[in-house]
Amino acid sequence: MAHHSEHRIILVSDGTGETAAQMTRAAMVQFSDRHVFFTRYKNVRTADQIEAICEDAATHKDLVVYTLVSPELRAYLANLAREKAIPNIDLLGPLLVRLASYFGYEPKSIAGLLHDVNERYFERIDAMEYTIAHDDGRDLSGLDKADLVILGISRTSKTPLSMYLSHHGWKVANIPLIQGYQIPKEVFEADQRKVVGLTIDPENLATIRRARLERLGHDQGADYADPENVNQEIEYANEIFARNRRWPVFNVTGKALEETSAEIMKLMESRRLAPGQSPEGAAPGPSGSCVPKSNMLPANGASAPTKKTRSGKKKKPGSKSKKR
Template identity: 40%
Template sequence: MKNLKIFVVSDSVGETGEQVVKAAVSQFRPDFDNTIIRRFPHIENNDHIEKIVEIAKVQDAIIVFTLVEEKKRRLLIDYCHQQNVSYIDLLGPIIELFEEKLEQKALEEAGIVHKLDEDYFKKIEAVEFAVKYDDGRDPRGLLLADVVLIGVSRTSKTPLSQYLAHKRYKVANVPLVPEINPPEELFLVNPKKCFGLVISPEKLNIIRKERLIALGLSDDASYAKKSRIEQEIANFYKIVEQIGCTVIDVTNKAVEETANDIIEKIEQNK
């Protein structure tokens, strides 16, 4: 069986080029027998390109490259022609076609797709964190969170946690109830990343009544009574004062507005 050697050249990590090469090689050699695939990532200067072509010439290798910068692509092609080395440009034709169609130049910035992937996984991680540490389920999350939300029931802690998670912030939230002491971890949290959510008793009364009706329950339960709500809010302010955290009134605010206020303060404190 004839030997096959491929050099994968990239100004990023070279993963895209290697996967394409493997897909093609597998059509001829499913077990990759007598096949060598060598990756040359993060190519930054012309000397690297010239040396790779020289090595490919000596070792009778094919060069497959994914270079986003036009000058590097043209230089590599020129060297390959001079040394009579076989090559395949994977990105160049597609980029040129898109430039023509869109009537704009490519950014020519290496590794953008991997930055997007990293950003995506950070978002997923934050969303999973928000679910795991929602509603005070595990107080250990309070010390791991980027943002900690506290408040009485129905102050939008959960939807706000999810919204912030999609902005890549790890959020834990804790409901405050007069009969239950807050977890000890809450008082160890940096006050600058802790936010208390408060709402007017009148608005909360309406929200809780609607919630009870939606659950098929009577709207005159203690949960929705003004006296109970006032007791909970008084307890809320008592705990907030102990922590020394920022209080945000969410009475007439959309989740997005509250989230933007929190993000602004978090970024200012960094």
């Protein structure tokens, strides 16, 4: 093979090509004295695309590294590479064959599955980072990006509920209701269909607060856990929810996080407001029949190159070819 100043490695994948790129670059660390540049062809899923790529690679006998889940496409590329004397490496094929033998059944051979998994993973990470940044009213900017805005007085499970939902890919902002303080105007600028309230039984809340004071080593008789003060805070929150009847209110008394989360997700999904859903033109306003009554309190609350055909016309990548 003739040597030239720079070597080219062509990466071919039926997905994003990230697997081929990462593995090849990891191996190239051992050949750091060589100047190499990469060409990546993504979403390669037809014989026409492979033929065009091989014609491109044959010019300088560039190395082709490929990750294709389809056994037919792998075989077609390997045969073309052999015919045109193109050096090539099948990164995925041997592993799939060995795994099929080990598990006793054939692989799914569906392209792009890893990319889908990675996308969901990074969406969850993004949701968790957003939720942490918007915990307890810490950051009121960007509420328009929230999938859910939770309001409630102290110890109504706002933070644990928010974090639990974020692990399911929800961007959640939670804001405390504090007696004597106005609700931030940013709450009213957000999509009102995504705002929910939390409430709790006064006796249950007083018990939770006393337990917290005990863990912190504070006086259990402080105003924070005083039954009268607790009642006043709950009444204050209920008055706010009554004035904003578009906000559904969930009672968390005696409920596990999973139960309350399921109720909220069910409601938002019925409104087509869950992450990944597209609202069907519903205007902000009373939820009406969308609200499951049993769940809530009543109303207050680089592409492959083109290949020329025999007629001289260009054929687009991805167009169907005759069976070979």
